[in-house]
Amino acid sequence: MWRSRLNYIIGGAGVVLLLAALWFFSNPLRSQRVQAGFLGMIAPFLKQGSSLQRYYVTKKEGLKKLEDLEKEVIQLRVVNKEMSATNQALRGMETENNRLRNALGYRERSVFQLMPARIIARDASTWYQKVIIDRGSEELIEPDQAVLTESGLVGKTTNLISAHTAQVILITDENCRVSASIEGTREQGIVKGERATKATLPKIGLGFLSKQAALRPGLTVYTSGVGGVFPSGIELGKIETFGLRELDAYATVKPSVDLTTIEDVFVVVSDTK
Amino acid sequence: MIFFLILLILMFGALVIQHFIGPLPMLGCRLLLMQMLMLYGAIALPLHGMLVVTFIGGLMWDALQAQQIDGAYQISMGWSVAFYMGLGTIMAGFRPLFLRGRWEVHCLLTGVLTAAIPLAEFIMVTVRTEPVQWIFDKSVAWRIGGAGLIATLLSPLLFFVLNYLAVLTGYDPQPERGTKPTIR
Numbered sequence: 001m002w003r004s005r006l007n008y009i010i011g012g013a014g015v016v017l018l019l020a021a022l023w024f025f026s027n028p029l030r031s032q033r034v035q036a037g038f039l040g041m042i043a044p045f046l047k048q049g050s051s052l053q054r055y056y057v058t059k060k061e062g063l064k065k066l067e068d069l070e071k072e073v074i075q076l077r078v079v080n081k082e083m084s085a086t087n088q089a090l091r092g093m094e095t096e097n098n099r100l101r102n103a104l105g106y107r108e109r110s111v112f113q114l115m116p117a118r119i120i121a122r123d124a125s126t127w128y129q130k131v132i133i134d135r136g137s138e139e140l141i142e143p144d145q146a147v148l149t150e151s152g153l154v155g156k157t158t159n160l161i162s163a164h165t166a167q168v169i170l171i172t173d174e175n176c177r178v179s180a181s182i183e184g185t186r187e188q189g190i191v192k193g194e195r196a197t198k199a200t201l202p203k204i205g206l207g208f209l210s211k212q213a214a215l216r217p218g219l220t221v222y223t224s225g226v227g228g229v230f231p232s233g234i235e236l237g238k239i240e241t242f243g244l245r246e247l248d249a250y251a252t253v254k255p256s257v258d259l260t261t262i263e264d265v266f267v268v269v270s271d272t273k
Numbered sequence: 274m275i276f277f278l279i280l281l282i283l284m285f286g287a288l289v290i291q292h293f294i295g296p297l298p299m300l301g302c303r304l305l306l307m308q309m310l311m312l313y314g315a316i317a318l319p320l321h322g323m324l325v326v327t328f329i330g331g332l333m334w335d336a337l338q339a340q341q342i343d344g345a346y347q348i349s350m351g352w353s354v355a356f357y358m359g360l361g362t363i364m365a366g367f368r369p370l371f372l373r374g375r376w377e378v379h380c381l382l383t384g385v386l387t388a389a390i391p392l393a394e395f396i397m398v399t400v401r402t403e404p405v406q407w408i409f410d411k412s413v414a415w416r417i418g419g420a421g422l423i424a425t426l427l428s429p430l431l432f433f434v435l436n437y438l439a440v441l442t443g444y445d446p447q448p449e450r451g452t453k454p455t456i457r
Contacts, residue, residue: 007320014324018355025350031339038336045289053293121292125338126303126391126416127398159341174402175342
């Protein structure tokens with residue numbers, strides 16, 4: 001008798017606890033604080049896990065020979081010099097471009113400032129496509145900053161940011177929408193991920209295209225810069241298929257970045273000089 | 274008490290490990306290890322233990338998964354807490370059988386309830402995404418069913434290891450082992 005009464009009391013306490021939790025989390029600001037706190041708490045373990053994983057992968061691949069490393073260093077130096085020269089030239093063109101834009105009365109085009117970051121963990125959920133990077137609020141990471149690699153756009157930071165870690169929503173997630181333009185055309189559309197694409201071949205969809213847009217496979221899709229989150233001109237991927245729907249045209253796009261294997265990314269921390 | 278704390282630590286560890294286990298190739302389903310440990314806790318621990326374990330499990334999951342879109346949460350935090358407590362209650366309903374040393378039904382139930390987690394998440398995400406589109410194709414079915422299937426296959430081993438660990442720490446999760454059911 002007393003046992004069943006005790007169970008009722010415990011059950012009641014459980015319901016009260018649940019209601020208190022639901023009330024507490026009804027405020028988004030409080031929820032965000034709890035999330036950031038928990039991310040900060042779990043981050044050291046994720047970083048350790050990431051280091052272990054890298055160590056294991058390196059061991060599995062085997063150590064490189066000294067001669068191979070020397071060759072690689074020489075190659076990298078050449079590439080580095082080429083890229084520095086190209087960068088120098090582009091900076092000059094950028095200055096010229098901004099001067100001409102000023103002359104025409106347009107707003108000066110902003111410049112990227114990139115913060116290198118490493119992916120320390122991938123999302124554990126079934127329906128979302130997110131990663132955690134090892135840079136946080138202490139490194140000037142803020143919500144809705146574009147994340148990219150040298151190959152193209154990766155995603156954007158979410159509101160979940162702790163001192164030294166931040167969550168990034170990938171462009172393959174259905175909640176990450178990017179306004180896009182297509183190479184060589186005046187077409188613009190919205191790129192959005194799919195909820196359950198095959199894990200090995202994530203695809204993104206490009207919708208809201210005009211029905212007259214005769215896009216052929218292979219065309220490159222870039223960010224258009226509309227909306228202000230993503231700078232314009234970042235590669236998103238290449239068109240694979242194109243078809244008409246009832247109200248608009250739709251294309252599937254193969255992302256230019258292999259989002260299943262990337263390890264290092266850059267966050268656009270500031271778009272002013 | 275020691276086993277209860279160990280179980281909580283294991284759940285935290287499982288949550289960390291889950292971030293390094295990718296989806297199963299081709300199927301896309303996940304190994305929901307933390308949830309499996311939590312469901313074990315729901316049958317191995319008494320009612321108050323079950324409530325705490327499911328509460329913490331749901332809270333940890335939400336803390337990492339709840340997602341804000343345009344300033345509002347798509348699925349608000351605390352939702353998993355409520356859902357996991359519900360799953361824990363179902364699991365606890367089968368506890369008398371577990372106490373008598375049986376675990377076959379519980380392993381199957383772990384699979385079913387583990388599959389219920391991505392299913393419920395799918396329904397919630399679908400309902401909360403504009404425009405509401407019910408696309409329940411083969412890949413969605415595999416993500417849900419696959420998680421349950423993995424849980425069913427792994428749970429006997431997990432139950433065995435955890436039962437052993439419980440006994441090692443001085444907690445017997447099946448004290449009525451070998452006794453026959455009494456009709457009240």
